[in-house]
Amino acid sequence: MTDTAGTPPDDPDASAGNRPSWLRWAALGSSVVVLVAAGTGWWLYRKLDGNITTDERAVTELKRYERDRPAPVPRGGRNILLIGSDTRAGDGNAEYGQDEGTQRSDTTILLHLSARGHGVTAVSIPRDLMVEVPDCRTARGKRAAPRVAQFNTAFQAGGTACTVRTLEKLTGIRVDHHMVIDFQGFKDMVDAVGGVRVCVREPIDDPDAHVKLAAGAQTLDGEQALGYVRARKSLGGGSDTERMDRQQEFLGALVTKVQSNGVLLNPARLYPVLDAATKSLTTDPGLDSLKDLYDLARRLRSVPTEKVQFLTVPRRPYHADPNRDELVQPDAGRLFRRLRADAPVVVLPPGERDGGATTPPRGTDPAPETSPSPGATPGGRGSPSPAPTYTGTNAAASACP
Template identity: 80%
Template sequence: MTDSAGAPAEPDPPVGHRRIWLRWAALGSSVVVLFAAGTGWWLYRKLDGNITTDTTAVAELKRYERDRPSAVPRGGRNILLIGSDTRAGDGNAAYGQDEGSQRSDTTILLHIGADGRGVTAVSIPRDLMVGVPDCRTAGGKRTKPQFAQFNWAFQIGGTACTIRTVEKLTGIRVDHHMVIDFRGFKDMVNAVGGVRVCLKEPIDDPDAHVKLKAGAQTLNGEQALGYVRARKSLGDGSDTERMNRQQQFLGALVNKMQSNGVLLNPAKLYPVLDAATKSLTTDPGLDSLKDLYGLARALRSVPTEKVQFLTVPRKPYHADPNRDELVQPDATRLFRRLRADAPVIVAPAGQRPSGEPSAAPSARATPGSSGRTTPNPTAAPTFTGTNAAASTCA
């Protein structure tokens, strides 16, 4: 036989040879598939095993189940995020606390609306004066109810005490909780390649171990940790300013993850998950990769502009300006809307969100103001804050 050019054509391989080739090809493909499946299973098991399950807090909360608030209607969820100052592990002791001590400087109540309608992250100031209920200490002793600053709850009775304090303060049931330590935060920022921020002025804070120039720049994990923890060297040195920076940075982090397609790219998502799970302690409802994936999917479905950050309406405590107290009735309005899974409108200070009636007065509370307004009953109240879309550098 010849080909179209007249040259002798290569003879077809014998049928037996073709069968052998097909068998080897099938065997090779099977090996590749099995290897990929095995690798995927190993990675899954590794991430799953990174997570620490907090059964102690769950058992303690069961003792008070009758006193706890009802769940959010229609499928909304509330997750309490606690930034732990345990300083346990390498590198954490440098931040100024004895090894093994326990404190929480950052607490955020994350409300995820039903059907992906929106996400509202509410920061609770560490210096807010609240009623801390009776709690069990790590040594098994019971403390008496007391009026104290909010972050004492974590120091006294850990996660369970903090959750009960939040529920008594807000009337909102905490469905799940996550405790993230310093190293997890730093590693997550590094895993996404750093986060871009815009600084109006340079920062030089020895206590927070951070020195940054003014202007737009991308922070690595170590710089980011110092940036969100810096306090005395910036502005008026208040915890409110620090919480504002934390909210803006978290918004920028959310935006970075979504804009870079991290949540949709396994190669990019794995380092983030590895960093997060290694430093994550959760209740049994979120202690598996499957549970966290479900949470990630819920968050991914929410448009960036509907991921909002704000601080509970607060003002200087009347008996001590170095402490905070709630601004009423604004705080009650906010808590009521979150309990009902109702929309919460958040806008930067001095700006009215689009769609809000011009005649509707804002229920916005700024630091030091009374926050007392007479809202339009037909309009949702507006609170000062920011959102992930507005946290991006120009």
């Protein structure tokens, strides 16, 4: 009988030695794929993070006036100033706006994020609103004397810091963060989300804004969208009122598009949006990283579109020049006071505003009905005061059917 002694078939060392080589190669390949993916992800993160420009000059200037600035919104609310610059500086901007060094704020929106569940309120500040512009440091280090002028001249005089100080003086609301975006960045963002659908109420043919559109529902690409939100001279008799309405409606439609799963949950579509946004963005240090912007986007995404409200600060033709604007009081003062106190703001479409006031639940409005003063803080508690209504729209209503 032949001796069959040898290595037992269930010997673990022998099994390992006989393991197919393709298993080892598969394990090695998987490891390489994981490492490459991790490296690529880190590279993309660093690239997007490095796209953002930090506005150190504005931060340094604002620190000089810290004692004069308003108190922050209570309970963790935040105010972010969005500025659309009409500068020609930057790639793709040569055919638009002003020469570098004479740029003004083409669009200015104060974005209030409530910490008390009231949603997001976006308040447009008319570029032609007559305001007190404080003494501001220019780009050349000189001081521009204080004066009464159009709101958008503040950006020309002293950049973002001067615009922030002018707004804070006007409203008594502290600006926690700011973002400045140029024309090219706006166009790239719209293209990155695949265009934005809007309802064009009447045909638009505005050579100065580089736009020609037929009436009706349309999906606008970046170039068309920029013209759509900038057109003024060919519509509404040259007034800025209709233009701000279109800007608000467009931003509402853009919010709806970005909040859709087709963008936020699709890496192939989300990356171009982030790349376009970060390339054109100048922010304060509190928002100058991809993580900061992601946290902000996540907070905005959690707000239902019907709670993202848009309105324009109450104003009327300026008494000394009907081509300029001035605030309507006490409506404007009440609005500013409610935002300072993080109290609810009631915004209704133009056809639904009842002209009266509604009363919010008791305890929702801690501040008294007083006009704002620069640097003011919310007043003491008392009986609830009525919540005035304002004409505007929300992101849900802005979407075109």
